Amino acid sequence: MHVGKVKERLETSFVGKPLIYYRRVSSTNDVGKELAKKGVTEGTVILAETQTKGRGRLGRKWVSPSGGLWFSLILRPKIKPKDLPQLTFMAATAIAKTLRSLYKLRAQIKWPNDILVNNRKVCGILTEGHTINETVEFTVVGVGINVNLEVKAFPSTIRSIATSLQKELGKSVDREKLLCSLLMQIENSYLTWRKEGFKSILKEFRTLSMFLGKHVKISVFDERIMGIAEDLDETGALIVRLPDGTRKKILVGDLEILEL
Numbered sequence: 602m603h604v605g606k607v608k609e610r611l612e613t614s615f616v617g618k619p620l621i622y623y624r625r626v627s628s629t630n631d632v633g634k635e636l637a638k639k640g641v642t643e644g645t646v647i648l649a650e651t652q653t654k655g656r657g658r659l660g661r662k663w664v665s666p667s668g669g670l671w672f673s674l675i676l677r678p679k680i681k682p683k684d685l686p687q688l689t690f691m692a693a694t695a696i697a698k699t700l701r702s703l704y705k706l707r708a709q710i711k712w713p714n715d716i717l718v719n720n721r722k723v724c725g726i727l728t729e730g731h732t733i734n735e736t737v738e739f740t741v742v743g744v745g746i747n748v749n750l751e752v753k754a755f756p757s758t759i760r761s762i763a764t765s766l767q768k769e770l771g772k773s774v775d776r777e778k779l780l781c782s783l784l785m786q787i788e789n790s791y792l793t794w795r796k797e798g799f800k801s802i803l804k805e806f807r808t809l810s811m812f813l814g815k816h817v818k819i820s821v822f823d824e825r826i827m828g829i830a831e832d833l834d835e836t837g838a839l840i841v842r843l844p845d846g847t848r849k850k851i852l853v854g855d856l857e858i859l860e861l
């Protein structure tokens with residue numbers, strides 16, 4: 602990664618300023634939290650070539666070899682902890698839009714935090730917050746995108762569910778250009794969210810989604826829920842129509858589409 606090139610080309614007003622680069626870290630989210638506690642400004646981005654302890658939700662492992670884009674963005678919006686998922690949605694819409702406009706790929710969002718291309722995961726988002734007395738002090742929005750990676754380099758457990766931009770496009774891409782475009786779009790989406798609220802993000806999230814109206818199975822810890830993914834409510838919770846006709850609201854979980 603040529604960080605100098607990114608800094609030269611970056612046209613944002615605060616996102617990615619500063620951009621802190623490491624060749625290898627445990628997890629950019631962990632480094633981000635430490636730096637945020639020390640007071641770094643909103644917009645700071647921590648970027649790493651590889652992560653030794655990349656994380657997904659619920660302590661799951663995020664595979665982060667060299668060639669991807671693994672970064673975390675520090676934000677300091679004044680929100681309640683319950684509103685944290687809004688930032689995941691904000692980032693997801695920004696990323697899907699960027700992949701569509703740069704590469705003409707049909708990037709689609711799978712609730713709540715995945716971006717898929719051809720039904721395989723190309724990107725995951727992990728938003729974490731640091732809360733004191735019911736107030737969010739800062740948030741760390743972690744983004745992992747499989748960019749110039751060979752799918753056969755993935756462990757067998759994720760080979761059938763993951764993809765990369767290189768695989769989908771049949772060629773490698775300019776990671777510096779991609780990062781600049783992503784940070785620009787994330788800044789725009791974040792400002793829209795702050796100005797207009799979650800409604801406008803949710804509207805775009807719906808349009809870019811691939812799960813609405815589909816038969817789905819949602820795993821919520823040990824529970825499995827099957828039904829039709831009917832809608833998202835105003836908080837971003839998933840509304841599922843159960844076989845008995847009732848509707849169930851689901852705040853967190855893993856979604857599997859049963860018919861594509």
Ligand code: BT5
Nearest residue numbers: 628630655656657658661663664672725726743744745763
């Ligand atoms: C996520 O979790 O999808 C959030 C991933 C966030 C990663 C970024 S990288 C920068 C920042 N620093 C971090 O430490 N994390 C963030 P979840 O929905 O729980 O999905 C995790 C699951 O995705 C794993 O259990 C695997 O099945 C699968 N997986 C792991 N690595 C993958 C990869 N590189 N590509 C696609 N799928 C992967």
